[in-house]
Structures are given as C-alpha cells and as structure tokens.
Amino acid sequence: MNPTTIPARGGRPPGQLSRRVLNRTLLARQFLLGRTTLPALDVLTHLVAMQAQEPNWPYVGLWTRVAGFRHDELESLLRDRHVVRSTALRSTQHLVGAEDFRWLRPLVQPVLDRTARAPYFARETAGLEPAELDALGRELLAGRTLSRQQLGARLVERWPGRDGRRLAAAVELRQPMTHQPATGSWGRWGNPTAISVTLAEDWLRRPMHAAPPMETLVHRYLAAFGPATVADLQAWSGLTRLREVVDGLRAGLRVLRDEHDRELFDLPDAPLADPDTPAPVRFLPAFDNVLLGHADRTRVISDEHRALVMPGGAMVRPTFLVDGRVRGVWRVAGPALRLSPFGPLARSDRDAVLAEAGRLHPFVAPPGSAPDIAFDRDDD
Known part of the structure; x- marks a missing residue:
C-alpha cells in the first residue's frame, strides 16, 4: 500500500497514522492479535531476538504468541544449536537464531565495545591493552567451554590483583560468545548465577559475518516493529547515528507520519492493520519486545x-x-x-x-x- 492510498480517518491526512493503527499493526506483527501456528524458531527469527536476562521469560513470550507452544521446543532449539543465548541488543542477554546471531552480533558490536569501556570495567582494565586481553581470552577458550569464574581466574593469573569477573565480562562483551544451553533452559525466574561460555565460532561451527550490511538490521526491525522512527530503531538496537543509514535506504522504504507528524519508515509492502481489529487479552513476559522496541512506547x-x-x-x-x-x-x-x-x-x-x-x-x-x-x- 502506497502512503497516499492509506485512508484518512477523522480528518487525518492520507499517510498519517493514528496511534491505534500503530498499536494494531505492532500487535499483528508480533503475533499478538492471534496466536500463530508457525514453528517457534520461525517466530523467534521474525522477532530478530528475544531478551533473555532471566531464562524463563522467553518461554512465556513464545507461549503467548505460538499456538500449543511447549517448553521442550525451545530447549531443543538451544541444545541443537539452532538458537543461542548471548549478549546482543543493548548489551543485554538475548535469544537469537544461530544464523541471525552471525550477522546481528557484529552489527551491534559497537554498543558492546562502548559498554566494555564503561566506568564499571575501567578500574580493572586500566593499563591493559584490549587486544591483549581479548587475545588471551580467546586462547583460553579455544576449543573448550569455561565458566565465567574459570575464565576470570585464568585471566587473573596473567594480571594479578584485578577482579577476574570483570575481566571475563569485558572479554565477553568484545568477543562473540555463546552460553551453554542449560543457561537458557526452563526453570529460573531470576538471573542465572553460573554461566559457561564458548567462543561463538566454535559453538556454531561457522564464522561470524565479517561485514554484514546494516540494511539487514533495518529491514528485519521494520518487519517486526514498523512503522517506526529512526529514534525507535536506535532505542531497540542500542546503536546511534542511524539517521544517515535510514536516509540511504529511503528510496526503498515507505515513508509515513504519525499523529505528531513524526516521520515513520516501513517496508514497502508490509500490511497496516485495521484499527478496528479486536485485540484479545495477552500476557507478556518481563522485558518483552513489545515494550522495548520503540523510543516512543505510547502505542502500547x-x-x-x-x-x-x-x-x-x-x-x-x-x-x-x-x-x-x-x-x-x-x-x-x-x-x-x-x-x-x-x-x-x-x-x-x-x-x-x-x-x-x-x-x-x-x-x-x-x-x-x-x-x-x-x-x-x-x-x-
């Protein structure tokens, strides 16, 4: 649908979307207007990533979206290496499809690098060359899995007197790693205390993408969260200065406006929901995508x-x-x-x-x- 063909409602100009249209469109794209029969992996892939700071919540997020979803479906995906748990969007723990992780992690790496320079890590990493710290971390993990505690202890052997937990965490932020499947298994409402990590390339048995296009991130985000502003995309990803990126893609996107005349972007053929579509009661987990996918969250x-x-x-x-x-x-x-x-x-x-x-x-x-x-x- 071209923006000039979007019907006006209540005197609203063509191409300007009401908050209710944005609400129903988001719910439709998030499988919250009606549960889908798609496999859980397809749903997770569509959503790009699901925050998994606490292991149980992604299971609830899939239950509320997927008809007949069972705990063992996600546990099997983790065990079979189709889904990984790792640090991704906004420097927080997410579940991501294995193939998506190979391009998503490199694209959001600048956010993780920035987090690794935060004051929380500064005292423990002061005077260290990041490349040297990362190289030793990769050497210690090559071909094996270590707990964060074990990794930290071995790093402290090289740099005594420092906090091994923070050294290990800094390496994990800068180097793609995955958590062992048990970390993401059903049964914990709080943060897991014991996490073991593996180099992502070793776990996935494939290299990370060297130069994934930013276009992939923009298009995948809009498919699940659009129409959206540049600020929305930045809030979801944690990345900044994306205006130039989106402007470079403008010719291939649909450009709309919201009630406040803010510029919205969307995929050219992505459907917009009827604002009169009934929306059933839905229970969302902690940290759900619907509440974290936009800077302006007033649509929900x-x-x-x-x-x-x-x-x-x-x-x-x-x-x-x-x-x-x-x-x-x-x-x-x-x-x-x-x-x-x-x-x-x-x-x-x-x-x-x-x-x-x-x-x-x-x-x-x-x-x-x-x-x-x-x-x-x-x-x-």
Whole structure:
C-alpha cells in the first residue's frame, strides 16, 4: 500500500497514522492479535531476538504468541544449536537464531565495545591493552567451554590483583560468545548465577559475518516493529547515528507520519492493520519486545503506566494487555498467579483477563499445581 492510498480517518491526512493503527499493526506483527501456528524458531527469527536476562521469560513470550507452544521446543532449539543465548541488543542477554546471531552480533558490536569501556570495567582494565586481553581470552577458550569464574581466574593469573569477573565480562562483551544451553533452559525466574561460555565460532561451527550490511538490521526491525522512527530503531538496537543509514535506504522504504507528524519508515509492502481489529487479552513476559522496541512506547503503554512497569529503568515487569494496551502487571508466586491492574477493569475485561490467566497458569506453575489465580486487590 502506497502512503497516499492509506485512508484518512477523522480528518487525518492520507499517510498519517493514528496511534491505534500503530498499536494494531505492532500487535499483528508480533503475533499478538492471534496466536500463530508457525514453528517457534520461525517466530523467534521474525522477532530478530528475544531478551533473555532471566531464562524463563522467553518461554512465556513464545507461549503467548505460538499456538500449543511447549517448553521442550525451545530447549531443543538451544541444545541443537539452532538458537543461542548471548549478549546482543543493548548489551543485554538475548535469544537469537544461530544464523541471525552471525550477522546481528557484529552489527551491534559497537554498543558492546562502548559498554566494555564503561566506568564499571575501567578500574580493572586500566593499563591493559584490549587486544591483549581479548587475545588471551580467546586462547583460553579455544576449543573448550569455561565458566565465567574459570575464565576470570585464568585471566587473573596473567594480571594479578584485578577482579577476574570483570575481566571475563569485558572479554565477553568484545568477543562473540555463546552460553551453554542449560543457561537458557526452563526453570529460573531470576538471573542465572553460573554461566559457561564458548567462543561463538566454535559453538556454531561457522564464522561470524565479517561485514554484514546494516540494511539487514533495518529491514528485519521494520518487519517486526514498523512503522517506526529512526529514534525507535536506535532505542531497540542500542546503536546511534542511524539517521544517515535510514536516509540511504529511503528510496526503498515507505515513508509515513504519525499523529505528531513524526516521520515513520516501513517496508514497502508490509500490511497496516485495521484499527478496528479486536485485540484479545495477552500476557507478556518481563522485558518483552513489545515494550522495548520503540523510543516512543505510547502505542502500547501510557507514560503514566510506563513508570509502574519500568521502575528505575533497569527492570521491565511482566504485563498484561487489554484491548491492545498495558493495563496491569502480573507475577508468579510459587504455584499462584497474582494480577495487579492499574485501575478498575470492566467486568467483561476482568473475566477475559482471568480466562487467559487460567490458560497461562499450567505453563508457568510447578507441575501438578492447583489453579490459584487472583487479583491483588478488588477492582470492581
């Protein structure tokens, strides 16, 4: 659809998209308007990457998108080396398809290099040549897997008196590594404390791409998150100064506008959703793509509620959507699910939230647990 053919609504100029169109389009591209029957690997590939700071959350993210998804599907993908867990977007842990990791990691490497120069690492790496540190790290890992603790201890043998954990972490940021499959297996709601790493080329049995085109990153992002601004792309990837990159691709992209007359980019043939499409209740995991894919997140969450979901900026709490927008948070409490709406819900919405929570409970609760689902407060 050419931007000049997008129908105007409520006096809006052709080519200018309402927030509701952006909402429904994002939900459609994220498989949140209706669960897909695509294999989990295809869904993960479409999404480019899923944040996996805590191992269990990507499983919930796939459950809410893929019909009939089971825990062992993702565990098998990790064991069979079709999916890897590693540091990627925004210097955080993600699950990425093995083939995608080979081009994605080199493209976001500048972000990781910047993180490795942060004050947290500066004291321990002061006076060291990064190339020498990286070379020893690669030598120690060549053909083998080491725990982060083991890698740090061996680095300290060469540079006594320094913090081995931070030396190992600096090497892991600058050199592509993958975590062992057990690190991403189902069963942990918190950060794993014991992580073993392998050089990515050794684990994948293929080299990383030497010079992947930035066009790949832009097109893949827009397929899953567009239409979007340059600022949105930068917020998702962690990269900066992408205006020139996107401008260089402009002739092959669709150019649109949002309600605030900001320039949006999209793939030329990517469909835009009907704003009247019903959006079912969906439960999202912590750190879900939908809440981290844009600089302006008002297409799915208000600024007021964003502060409740992302306290302090480091955490993104698990949420649930009602009519396509974040209306509350939830948590697993042993065998129970606890739901915390941000305000009163209509009776029909409340019933729909409870029904979807009932479907989620057997997936996240310990096996054999009796249904235990409740709102934290009475919202009638």
